[in-house]
Amino acid sequence: MNLHLDPNEFAPVIEAAVEAAIRRFQAERQADGAGKLLLDKKAAAESMAISVSSLDRLIRDGELRAVKLSGRVLVSPDAIRDFIRIKEAEEVKP
Numbered sequence: 001m002n003l004h005l006d007p008n009e010f011a012p013v014i015e016a017a018v019e020a021a022i023r024r025f026q027a028e029r030q031a032d033g034a035g036k037l038l039l040d041k042k043a044a045a046e047s048m049a050i051s052v053s054s055l056d057r058l059i060r061d062g063e064l065r066a067v068k069l070s071g072r073v074l075v076s077p078d079a080i081r082d083f084i085r086i087k088e089a090e091e092v093k094p
Contacts, residue, residue, distance in 0.1 A: 038067065038074035048080060058083070 039047065045055040055075070058064035065079040 036077070038069070038076055039080075041073055041075070044075035044080060047077075048084075 036043075041052050041055055045052045048055065050058075055064070059066045059073065059075070064075065064083045066073050066075045068074075
């Protein structure tokens with residue numbers, strides 16, 4: 001059996017996959033503060049669907065990384081993602 005694959009046949013599939021990946025990347029950037037490197041406490045809390053006081057507790061207890069810049073406490077989207085990954089790895093008991 002002789003298979004002949006025409007690379008041109010795969011071009012639309014590859015193009016569609018790349019476009020889908022770009023859309024997912026852009027959606028993720030919008031979801032985590034439109035690509036902002038740091039979020040204020042209110043935006044960070046909203047992105048996590050928690051209150052600002054709960055966010056303050058997570059930061060105070062060392063569970064969520066934050067930085068203080070010009071007197072403001074800011075949280076990076078990466079710190080939020082890391083926190084979520086750690087929590088997802090923990091066993092959940094109903």
